[in-house]
Amino acid sequence: MHDDDAMDRLLRGAMAAEAPRLSHAFETAVMRRVRPRRLSARGRVTMVVYAAVALALSVWSMRGLDLRTMAVGVTAGLAIAAGASAYVRRLASGD
Amino acid sequence: MPYAERPDEWLVARCREAADEAAFAELVTRYRGPVFRLVVSILGQAFAADAEDVAQDVMVRIHQALPTFRGDAKFGTWVYRIAFNQALNAKARARFRVPHVGDEALEQAVSRDRDPHERLQETRRDRAVVDCMNDLPEVYQSALRLHYWLGASMSEIATLLDVPENTVKSYLHRARRLLSVMLAERGFHA
Numbered sequence: 001m002h003d004d005d006a007m008d009r010l011l012r013g014a015m016a017a018e019a020p021r022l023s024h025a026f027e028t029a030v031m032r033r034v035r036p037r038r039l040s041a042r043g044r045v046t047m048v049v050y051a052a053v054a055l056a057l058s059v060w061s062m063r064g065l066d067l068r069t070m071a072v073g074v075t076a077g078l079a080i081a082a083g084a085s086a087y088v089r090r091l092a093s094g095d
Numbered sequence: 096m097p098y099a100e101r102p103d104e105w106l107v108a109r110c111r112e113a114a115d116e117a118a119f120a121e122l123v124t125r126y127r128g129p130v131f132r133l134v135v136s137i138l139g140q141a142f143a144a145d146a147e148d149v150a151q152d153v154m155v156r157i158h159q160a161l162p163t164f165r166g167d168a169k170f171g172t173w174v175y176r177i178a179f180n181q182a183l184n185a186k187a188r189a190r191f192r193v194p195h196v197g198d199e200a201l202e203q204a205v206s207r208d209r210d211p212h213e214r215l216q217e218t219r220r221d222r223a224v225v226d227c228m229n230d231l232p233e234v235y236q237s238a239l240r241l242h243y244w245l246g247a248s249m250s251e252i253a254t255l256l257d258v259p260e261n262t263v264k265s266y267l268h269r270a271r272r273l274l275s276v277m278l279a280e281r282g283f284h285a
Contacts, residue, residue, distance in 0.1 A: 003272075003275055004268065004271050004272070006275075007271040007272075007274060007275050008271065010220070010224060010278075011224065011239065011243045011271070011274075012243055013217075013221060014220075014221040014224035014225060014243075015140075015225075015239075015240065015243040015244040017140065017244070019135065019143075019244055019245050019246075020135055020143045020144070020146055020147075022127060022128065022131045022147060022150070023147060026127055026131075026147065026150070026151065027120065027123050027124060027127065029151055030123050030127075030151050030154040030155065031116070031119075031120055031123070033151065033154075033155050034119065034154070034155055034158040035116065
């Protein structure tokens with residue numbers, strides 16, 4: 001018991017340093033991280049313009065091909081873009 | 096009824112069924128303190144600076160895992176289990192960059208208003224206590240830090256570690272005995 005009391009005093013001394021405190025910005029930072037990210041109005045316009053130009057360029061570059069091949073080409077491109085986007089999002093979330 | 100008066104289960108259901116941001120914010124407010132203290136108790140003094148980031152990661156993980164919460168255990172118990180595991184992972188990663196404090200640094204840190212030799216011995220003994228603690232089982236370390244460093248009550252430690260209060264007392268008693276033996280092997284006596 002004497003030894004236990006002595007260890008008790010020793011531990012109190014060894015861990016007398018001030019304990020860290022949580023910052024006031026904690027909750028804001030967490031909510032920012034869990035909130036679904038939305039593009040700003042300017043970002044949305046940029047994305048729409050980019051998609052329209054990309055689609056027009058794709059159609060122009062495939063102008064000699066038949067409609068079915070063009071549809072397959074565009075669909076495959078979109079599928080690859082969606083897959084890459086999902087992969088990047090998964091990497092960013094740390095899963 | 097305001098969210099602050101709603102039970103955890105209701106808030107969890109709101110998060111899951113309606114993606115209610117305010118409900119999750121209320122859960123964060125309720126659990127940020129205990130989660131942070133549990134994380135600090137696992138990381139220890141050496142990595143305490145990382146505790147806030149780890150606690151944030153815990154909250155984000157909880158948000159992602161809410162759809163898988165089945166309600167078999169209490170929500171708080173589930174939260175603390177996630178926090179414990181996340182903090183252990185963070186500690187394992189942080190060990191690779193553990194800072195080494197040499198005797199020279201300790202000598203420079205010695206206070207001038209007391210006998211320097213006595214103070215140096217005391218500082219070395221305190222460092223030995225902290226070093227030996229790192230060799231104890233994780234739950235013992237966590238219980239010791241919560242009790243001695245963070246001033247947590249027995250019931251708070253029992254809740255955070257999900258064990259009865261008598262088990263916490265037993266953890267602390269066994270940890271002190273083990274530490275005493277380990278310190279004696281290094282030539283320090285309590």
